[in-house]
Amino acid sequence: MLEICKWYQNAVSPVIFMIDDFCNVWIDLNHNGKIDPGEDWGYAQRNSGSSLYFLEQNILDKFTEVKVTFFTPVGVRSPVIEKALFPFVSKQINCDEETKKFFRSVGENRKFEIAYHGTTHGRPGKIAADFIQEWDSFVDLKQATDTIRTGINIYKDVFGKNPVGGKYCGYVANEFSDDSIDQNGFLWWCRYCNVDLIENDNNPIEGDDQYLLSNYDIKYFGKNKVVDIPTTINGSLCHIAYSNSFNVKNIGKKMLKPLIQSRKLEQLRYLLDNSLVISIQEHIAPSRADGKRQMPNIFDDLDSLQMIFQLLKGYPVWYCTCSELANYVRARDNVDIIFDTQNSFTLETNITGLEKTQLTLKMNSNNFKVIKQPDYSDVLIKNGLANIDVIKGKFFLY
Template identity: 45%
Template sequence: MNIKICKWYNNADSPVLLMVDDLANVWVDTSGNGKVGLGEDWGYDKNNKNSSYRYLNEVILKSYPNIKTTFFVPLGPRVGMIENSNIKFISKRIDCDEQTKSFFRQINDSPKYEIAYHGTTHGKVGKTTSDFIQEWELYQSLDQAIESINKGKKIYKEVFDGYPKGGKYCGYKGGKYGDESIDQTGFLWWNRYFNKDMGTASKCDIGKDFNPLTNFDIKIFGKNNVIDIPATVYGGMFNGCVHLNINTIKGIAKSILKPWLINKKYKELQYLLNNKLVISIQEHISPARNDSRRQKPNIFDDKESLHMIFEYLKDKNVWYCTGTELAEYYFIRNNIRIIKKNKQFEIEVMYDKKIQNKNITIKISNTSAEAIILPNGIRMKGNKNVYNIPIIDGVYTII
């Protein structure tokens, strides 16, 4: 008999996370009519009829109740994209009034959602879009970065009654002091990279050192082993196959090749599943910007693409989780040891960190075992020798 700790919860092939960036207390009145139009708000319109948050729930996620979403929220006031824009842009902090606070708090309180840290202002605007400097790139010293994060964490605590467990650099730019500032401010996990999809990843920043088996998996960094969850899937990955302009030669060619193009994209998802890698789908809550461009990817333009991804994953062996659930499982599996003695075992815990979800999945092989009796006497049945068990002091018995 052999007991193995599974790579992911429930012995899944891949963890699946939807990552939605820039939910914030922002409204960009792109139509200029003084009313919130579809796709214009980033969270400012809360759960009202035309709000982006409602669109996410009603249009994108409605048929997929198992999908969990991690929002990356700039606590505000989030800056625009350029200075002196003619487009009306309203931006406030998420703790500006009780109603706003409770809107963000109820999102984080839902087991389906998590609100992660994404800076305060997101950066500094300039004359043109390319002059924009991302928040972590603005820091001139480690002290300055830490001071700013601590200020942000205070706002977060005021709204959510606890500190953020994870987060992401604005624009994936950590600057000179990013990693050390995260390492020193108590985060369990962070999202440092967007590896996009197979086709583009090898051409992006990571360049020739790119190796999908490591770049699409979890890594750690810093003295405190911060868990680095990459973003691995572009939410609009199918747009090139479904949004075709058949009035152009390229569009006609693509429509002929459509089944082949779609299949190629499915293979990218299948690659992640086959290799037990992370499927973290990157999106933004709104396309609206005050520089007249569209923010990409966004849940409005990528509706069909997201549905194709979710539909594909529906019957696969995946684990839908939030960033913190994923990080905690990774942390636990690397910081426990199973001590086996005949048909019994104990779990040695080698950490003193506060972990919320203390569960682990094990697979018992070469056995006709039917169940496990937990140290507290509860009998637990497995599924094909796979058991999701809580970590408790004492002796587990396999029967």
């Protein structure tokens, strides 16, 4: 009679905009003592010329449904090399009251979520290639856990609550990493970067479908079944194709442009056609302590991001944060609908923490217009869909 939809509001795909390394860093690339566009990673807060201001002005104000999950190293974020070539400022996100207030205001904005991304991000060496990512640097589970607890305390000091999810720095982990996430109360995590599975020209979409389907969808890991959210789209996806149109030197490449472009967009369509996760990966700024550019980043990829979000306007997608996605998926996969009469049912689950979560039900008959919930509130059935709350007690169909 009814079924639980794969995604909220029966969307074809959830869309997550992931922005990494939003933290308290500033790199003064031109040594002028002022914060210029693209130099700060959150340090310049909301001042004009800051990276957050750039993001809001150029993307979020134009595509108002888009939500952002920021991944934040909460401690003193390391430079990419031991000796920064430029004035490098890096502080904890709770270094003073004004800074705490800024990060808290971002975290409390309903368009944003601030997720956990380590303390320092890792240990730098002489050159960038020697950088050891944070979860790869732990020698045992205890060290990983101690560091996570230190980080959680900083997070809690700013936001007044524990982080519920996060991402491995540089997507690099070792044999202790998954246990350290599983045992420290995280509900979701981003373990893998999956953007190259079909981005690579040698491995086109006609590849192994089962392989792609499983790697572009939600998985679980650990004893506590942590929700594993894949990273499926590089924010620069359309940028490469787009920039080729300006390449007058290489006529061959110019002719190839429409082909490359359609192939890139095909990746997005593949995810939509198969109801898979669209998670767009970016960094908050291009600046790096060694003078190279941090890729991908929202400044260099602005055209590509606008193209992606413009294309998504044509589809019924669900813009959400990682936590909203994880909550829905946990409810979807762990709640059973038990009918006791033809028009009444209860929800059964053996997991906790689903309060405040909604599930979208799809009705297979037109007989009913309203669902009365156990708390006596009415949910209208619109276009055959109804978003009910996961609560104990009896639901009635009318």
